[in-house]
Amino acid sequence: MKTLVFGTTGQVARELARRAPGVRALSRAEADLSMPKSCAAAIADHAPDAVINAAAYTAVDRAEEEEALARRINADAPGAMAEACARLSIPFVHVSTDYVFDGSGEAPWRPDDRETPINAYGRTKLAGERAVRAAGGVHAILRTSWVFSAHGANFVKTMLRLSETRQSLRIVDDQIGGPTPATAIAEACLAIASGLAGQPGRAGTYHFSGAPDVSWKAFAEAIFDLAGRPVHVDGIPTSDYPTPAARPLNSRLDCRMTETAFGTARPDWKAGLVQVLNELGALAREDIRRPR
Numbered sequence: 057m058k059t060l061v062f063g064t065t066g067q068v069a070r071e072l073a074r075r076a077p078g079v080r081a082l083s084r085a086e087a088d089l090s091m092p093k094s095c096a097a098a099i100a101d102h103a104p105d106a107v108i109n110a111a112a113y114t115a116v117d118r119a120e121e122e123e124a125l126a127r128r129i130n131a132d133a134p135g136a137m138a139e140a141c142a143r144l145s146i147p148f149v150h151v152s153t154d155y156v157f158d159g160s161g162e163a164p165w166r167p168d169d170r171e172t173p174i175n176a177y178g179r180t181k182l183a184g185e186r187a188v189r190a191a192g193g194v195h196a197i198l199r200t201s202w203v204f205s206a207h208g209a210n211f212v213k214t215m216l217r218l219s220e221t222r223q224s225l226r227i228v229d230d231q232i233g234g235p236t237p238a239t240a241i242a243e244a245c246l247a248i249a250s251g252l253a254g255q256p257g258r259a260g261t262y263h264f265s266g267a268p269d270v271s272w273k274a275f276a277e278a279i280f281d282l283a284g285r286p287v288h289v290d291g292i293p294t295s296d297y298p299t300p301a302a303r304p305l306n307s308r309l310d311c312r313m314t315e316t317a318f319g320t321a322r323p324d325w326k327a328g329l330v331q332v333l334n335e336l337g338a339l340a341r342e343d344i345r346r347p348r
Contacts, residue, residue: 057250060104062087062095062137063111067205068151071242072110080104089113089129092136099140106249107141108149109134110242112181116155117300119176130180135187142193147252147259149245154201154233154265156182159304162232164269166310167199167261175301185261194256196248198241198314201265201307202275204328205238206335215276216336219285229273229291233307234265237328244320251318258317263309266325278326283333 061081063069073081080102087098089111099107113119113129134150141148155178156171173179185197204210218225244264251258270278273291280287294303315321 057253058105059246059249060099060102060107062089062107062109065208066110066112066114067203067208067210067238068241068245069110070207071205071238072108072245075239075242075246089133090125092128092132095133096136096140099137099144103144104146106147106149106253107137108151108245108249109137110151110245112151114177116175116177119180120300123176123180126176126180127183130177131183131187134184135191138188138191138193138195141195142191145193147249147256148188148193148195149249149252150184150188150195150197151241151245152185152197152199153178153181154199154307154309155304156185156199157304157306159231159306161306162308163306164308164310165263165306167263167313174304177301194252194259196252196259197261198245198248199261199263199309200236200241201233201309202235203238203241204235204332206332206339207238211235211272211275212279212329212332213336215279216283216285219280219283219287222287224288224290225276226290226292226296227273227276228294228297229271230293231303231305231307232269232271234267234269234309234322235275235325235329236264236266237323237325237332239331240264240266240323240328244314244318247318247320262314262317263311264314264320265307265309265311265322266328267322269308278329282326282329
């Protein structure tokens with residue numbers, strides 16, 4: 057299956073390129089998401105069997121000041137991609153986020169729950185979802201949360217960096233969600249693209265996140281434990297850690313529909329964390345051996 061992927065440097069995009077020989081990943085130089093027409097043109101030029109959009113504007117706090125740019129990248133570009141895929145009658149998989157919800161309550165969010173984002177990033181991602189649906193083609197919107205890998209900027213790498221100079225940290229304890237390995241998201245995207253190609257009737261909106269659900273504090277403690285870092289973690293409420301963009305307290309996602317439709321069960325984030333730590337260790341050893 058010839059799959060075209062938007063994104064080369066993001067966590068999910070990097071894993072997609074590593075896991076599928078038929079993947080052709082487009083860099084920003086080849087398709088700039090701030091110019092949506094270039095994305096549609098790239099799809100027409102490559103004539104793939106399926107398209108996965110793993111690129112996005114993800115600077116949550118900066119989006120509060122750059123919402124127009126975030127909207128072009130997170131909404132207008134996916135809409136143009138979806139329209140191009142509809143014209144070619146090929147499936148389109150679009151990665152979205154739990155931030156389309158307001159984070160209220162404690163129940164896991166279902167795919168058909170009402171979306172009420174509480175920050176600019178969430179608003180632009182929701183606009184992207186609506187643009188994809190409006191295109192009328194065979195599509196899957198895959199919402200996920202708390203992505204981590206050995207590459208890019210993410211919570212795991214931030215905690216490891218802080219642990220090099222800190223013996224104690226204060227971490228938010230009232231935001232709950234499912235940490236999700238980028239490797240698992242990439243595999244889910246490929247399974248969904250293949251599934252839609254064979255059964256387009258499975259198009260729709262799906263959720264996918266790691267299990268079990270935990271707080272950021274508990275996730276940090278697991279990182280330090282598995283990495284052998286003696287860091288004490290104190291839990292604090294979100295109100296003690298103000299940020300420009302509001303964060304949802306409840307990021308739990310109900311992923312049952314995804315497993316039923318495509319056989320992709322929620323990944324064990326702790327097993328994924330072990331793999332990421334091993335990869336980071338291998339990268340560090342390789343760096344040490346590299347001639348200066």
